[in-house]
Amino acid sequence: MSCQSCNRQPHDYVTEVIDHVKLDDSFLEIATVADSLQVPWGMTFFDDKILFTEIIGNVKQLDLSTGQVSTLLRVPDVFTRTTPGLLDIVVQKGVKDNPYVIINYTAKENDRIISKLVRYTYQKDTLINPVDLLTVKGAKGHNGARLMLDSKNMLYWATGDVADNTEAQDSTTLNGKILRMTINGEIPPDNPIPNSFVYAWGFRNMQGLTIDDRGNIFTSEHGDAIEDEINLIKPLNNYGWPAIEGMHDTPDEIEIAKHSSRTKPIWSWTPVVAPAGLAYYGESDIPEWKNTLLLVTLKSQSLRVLHLDDKNQQVKREQVYFSKKYGRMRSVLVTPNGDIYLSTSNRDWNPQPGFPLPTDDRILRLRKTTETPDNYLKEDVVETESKEHKGKQLYTSFCASCHKEDGLGVKGTFPPLKNAARVEDSNAFIDLLLNGSKGRDTINGVFYEQDMASFSFLNDEELAAIINYVKTAFGDGEQISDDHVKKKRK
Ligand code: HEC
Known part of the structure; x- marks a missing residue:
């Protein structure tokens, strides 16, 4: 046998x-x-x-x-x-x-x-x-x-x-x-x-x-x-x-x-x-x-x-x-x-x-x-990133080069975001990111020669995530919705 x-x-x-x-x-x-x-x-x-x-x-x-x-x-x-x-x-x-x-x-x-x-x-x-x-x-x-x-x-x-x-x-x-x-x-x-x-x-x-x-x-x-x-x-x-x-x-x-x-x-x-x-x-x-x-x-x-x-x-x-x-x-x-x-x-x-x-x-x-099975599992599609995490990553990619990771900016060149007027004022903050800021600006008595570019290429959700991150990390902690950005964009 x-x-x-x-x-x-x-x-x-x-x-x-x-x-x-x-x-x-x-x-x-x-x-x-x-x-x-x-x-x-x-x-x-x-x-x-x-x-x-x-x-x-x-x-x-x-x-x-x-x-x-x-x-x-x-x-x-x-x-x-x-x-x-x-x-x-x-x-x-x-x-x-x-x-x-x-x-x-x-x-x-x-x-x-x-x-x-x-x-x-x-x-x-x-x-x-x-x-x-x-x-x-x-x-x-x-x-x-x-x-x-x-x-x-x-x-x-x-x-x-x-x-x-x-x-x-x-x-x-x-x-x-x-x-x-x-x-x-x-x-x-x-x-x-x-x-x-x-x-x-x-x-x-x-x-x-x-x-x-x-x-x-x-x-x-x-x-x-x-x-x-x-x-x-x-x-x-x-x-x-x-x-x-x-x-x-x-x-x-x-x-x-x-x-x-x-x-x-x-x-x-x-x-x-x-x-x-x-x-x-x-x-x-x-x-x-x-x-x-x-x-x-x-x-x-x-x-x-x-x-x-x-x-x-x-x-x-x-x-x-x-x-x-x-x-x-x-x-x-x-x-x-x-x-x-x-x-x-x-x-x-x-x-x-x-x-x-x-x-x-x-x-x-x-x-x-080496076999090719009939049925198989795949990589899971999961929301691995919370909004908070995403906001921080976007901030690091798009903002930290000037305003720095700690939000303190560079003295006389890039303004601090901590307690900044346009961080507290949600409408002004959204406008700034959608339109940028052209022309010279004096903030808290400091004159800033450079402009800030528009970030309107980011979608509503991404802009809201950045704004909410900045408000949490450096501002009053108040949060805005994706819809708020959408309304201002029109
Ligand atoms: C290339 C440099 C640069 C980048 C990148 C940049 N900024 Fe700015 N930002 C400036 C400058 C310069 C000013 C001040 C001049 C002005 O307002 O025109 C400013 C002003 C601001 C203000 C107003 C501060 C106040 O006291 O009212 C806010 C808020 C702000 N930026 C947020 C952001 C956010 C959020 C991002 C990322 C999406 C960003 N900035 C990216 C250069 C930059």
Whole structure:
């Protein structure tokens, strides 16, 4: 009797292909590679296996050549509740036998919640020899956290602010920070603050941390109510929380950033998407996504593909996939062969309508296929930009060259917009943008020689967005409608 499955190639164990998705040219197949899990929070790759955590305290491994899932460790002292629990995991790089495996989880010390970083050694399908590397404050919420090893096995830990607004701006504490240490938990001599783990500060609650092939480090961070962030992490930079959230766009934020150096995010979302796992995609296997950051989200239940510029310093554009299709997603991993793995988080404390499915939680694999499927998913058309965000972007493109990002203008050349007469007077403001201003003008006793061009080439909606942004950021905050512009245009 012939036995087809007996001859299977190691990598082609039977997986259930559940969907296809079309990119510009390529088709990807989406397959379930593991199911019935309990919030697979962190994933890491080692030796044709995915090692992953479950929030309830299990470290498991998925053998990519057989599809077998087995348990490596039950963390004895994990404390789980809503968001605390066993969080992230990383494996030492470049070591084939018995590498270190580092995990982060919340535990209890008497009545106090703590957040522990513990190193184990991988041996024969189990984890042995736990060594405590570092312990920081934990809390019922905002524990972060993500772990990352760079190519030299330097360990980075993105810690949460434990919902305490005094942490992020205190460079002497270890919460609301990116911490950097050796794989033995020691402070490296080249850390930016001597004898301190602190590498960067001013963070709220990060659940994404990744590094590109040039050594740029990126994080994703949950904002409070209005702005989620992607940050490019540089040593000793201060990212502003809690005084600054997201872009520097309110008068208070602009004022703070003027007096002390604060680093802006390279991308932000209003309304919030609840960003979680983040992975750099540098492979050529899926050419449309080469040089992107892949972000999975909880609230918006989607995969977001953030295309980077040539220098990997800015996000150029965002694409959204799978909105609400697989529910909340917590973790994303790119393996050396260019496959992408996503984990769902539908059995966590906050499942969305329609979830969890009986098979949740799942680990899904995305892989390019040469077949042309009959049915497939496409990029989601979503209103990714709020009006507020759009107004700010238009202001940056069309106005900031003269009036400057902080609205203060250039003394004697371009007038300030802060409390300006024609910012307060909506009709005059609309007229100015529709008609421009020709002829010399004296404003508040200062003579301006130059004219201001008309912006009537922008549509009603765009002009209203700019005006509303300027009024919010620099003026009385009063808002106008698209219709108001339309009426004045006639
Ligand atoms: C090339 C430079 C330049 C650009 C770009 C520019 N402006 Fe101006 N703007 C000026 C100058 C010069 C004046 C003052 C002279 C005048 O009013 O004729 C002015 C005046 C203003 C005033 C009046 C201030 C007051 O005190 O009454 C407002 C409001 C204003 N600009 C808003 C904008 C907005 C919004 C944009 C973008 C859509 C913009 N400007 C783009 C140069 C510029």
